[in-house]
Amino acid sequence: MFPITTEVPADGAIRIAGHDLSKLADDFKTPLYVYDARTVRAQIRDIRQTLTDFYPGESSIAYAAKAYFSAKFSSLISREAVELDVVSYAEARLALLHGFNPDRIHLHGNNKSYEELTLAVENDFHSIVVDNFDEIEMVEEVAKALGKRARVWLRITPDIRVRTHPHVETSAKNSKFGFHIVNGDAETAIRRVELQPNLTLTGLHFHLGSLLFDADVYVAAIEELFSLVEKTGIRLEELSPGGGWGIRYTPAAPKNPVENWIAPIANMVVGSCQKRRLPLPRLSLESGRFIVGRAGVSVYTIGTVKEGLDGTLIAAIDGGMADNPRYALYEAAYCAAIVENPLGEASDRPIRVVGKYCESGDQLIAATELPRPRFGQRLAIPASGAYHLSMASNYNLAPRPAVLWLEENEPPMLLQYRERPEISSWWLAD
Numbered sequence: 001m002f003p004i005t006t007e008v009p010a011d012g013a014i015r016i017a018g019h020d021l022s023k024l025a026d027d028f029k030t031p032l033y034v035y036d037a038r039t040v041r042a043q044i045r046d047i048r049q050t051l052t053d054f055y056p057g058e059s060s061i062a063y064a065a066k067a068y069f070s071a072k073f074s075s076l077i078s079r080e081a082v083e084l085d086v087v088s089y090a091e092a093r094l095a096l097l098h099g100f101n102p103d104r105i106h107l108h109g110n111n112k113s114y115e116e117l118t119l120a121v122e123n124d125f126h127s128i129v130v131d132n133f134d135e136i137e138m139v140e141e142v143a144k145a146l147g148k149r150a151r152v153w154l155r156i157t158p159d160i161r162v163r164t165h166p167h168v169e170t171s172a173k174n175s176k177f178g179f180h181i182v183n184g185d186a187e188t189a190i191r192r193v194e195l196q197p198n199l200t201l202t203g204l205h206f207h208l209g210s211l212l213f214d215a216d217v218y219v220a221a222i223e224e225l226f227s228l229v230e231k232t233g234i235r236l237e238e239l240s241p242g243g244g245w246g247i248r249y250t251p252a253a254p255k256n257p258v259e260n261w262i263a264p265i266a267n268m269v270v271g272s273c274q275k276r277r278l279p280l281p282r283l284s285l286e287s288g289r290f291i292v293g294r295a296g297v298s299v300y301t302i303g304t305v306k307e308g309l310d311g312t313l314i315a316a317i318d319g320g321m322a323d324n325p326r327y328a329l330y331e332a333a334y335c336a337a338i339v340e341n342p343l344g345e346a347s348d349r350p351i352r353v354v355g356k357y358c359e360s361g362d363q364l365i366a367a368t369e370l371p372r373p374r375f376g377q378r379l380a381i382p383a384s385g386a387y388h389l390s391m392a393s394n395y396n397l398a399p400r401p402a403v404l405w406l407e408e409n410e411p412p413m414l415l416q417y418r419e420r421p422e423i424s425s426w427w428l429a430d
Helices: 021-028 037-054 071-077 089-097 114-122 133-146 185-194 216-232 259-276 326-330
Strands: 032-036 059-064 083-086 105-107 127-130 150-157 199-205 238-240 282-287 296-307 313-317 351-354 363-368 378-381 402-406 413-416
Touching: 021 032, 021 296, 021 378, 021 402, 032 037, 037 059, 037 259, 037 282, 071 089, 071 402, 071 413, 083 089, 089 105, 089 114, 105 114, 114 127, 114 133, 127 133, 127 199, 133 150, 133 185, 133 199, 150 185, 150 216, 185 199, 185 216, 199 216, 216 259, 259 282, 326 363
Parallel strands: 032 402, 059 083, 059 282, 083 105, 105 127, 127 150, 150 199, 199 238, 238 282, 313 351
Antiparallel strands: 032 296, 296 313, 296 378, 351 363, 402 413
């Protein structure tokens, strides 16, 4: 679960990309987040190579900015062979200002504003992923006013249930996203876009959910989409089956190699095209968690330790739901290691890791095996790279943590400084 450059010396603290986590915690304070550069690049390379191995047509990878994004991170990841999925004006502006050409950007979202659509049309984004009938009219209106022709994809909801937490399932019949197939909306949307003089339909997109470990649902959804393509007679230039492929958060979780995701998708697309004598579309896979999840590690300082009525040892850290709300939202599972004693003998009691915030749900790990925690030790939680900082808050006026980019044989690069809410103009209304 830790980054690929992680070292655990027998008599020292955990090191990532050659950097001692204990020293980094001293220098930058905790909570602290670090990203391992080599792991990010390796994950992208793994997806790229697997696409090359299994898909004979053109293909691309789109990094999902919602997983983690900042100005400096945008500059770094824009140098890699990835496009970018954005869902807000701020994400799009940061991307344009920090490394991404507009023809590599896809604008997603179920309730896009005129401001967001204008930015996308003005800059000729690779695609605007239209979610609903109102947006068809809005994009047409913006494109007409600007004298442009906008490239659009349609987000299709294949009404397929997937095995994941309900809060991250996005393809069922009650989903707020996209045009449903079962009620005819998807077909109607295709025909309506084709009638718009300032829109060009270049692709179809679906997203089934997050933390998926079963490629069969992608295969079923692709079959639904190609039936729709056959029915409407459109020329499918691009196909995006979204992302959502899961990663391991605990040793008990199954390994989930990317080949198990990409190979069935590629084979299904190729077979569907051959069956219908269609040219292969450009296959665009989205990945946020798979690219940055394992690369990120959160580091905390352990404070008080008490014994619960059930005998569990309750270790409180100096972070929690303000920097990582995933347990509170989804009861997400994690493991951890004592930075200064990663190989120590586990306590005979389970350890519960809780945060410092004024909520009973402020917990990161319900029960894990660790050496008995001590006041002042550092705790490292792996697989912290996705959907922590991007959903972080200032609850209890907590400062959002410093974020570091770690290269081997290079000093740490500060991606984001440790916030100071007490002097923030937002909190002071300045």
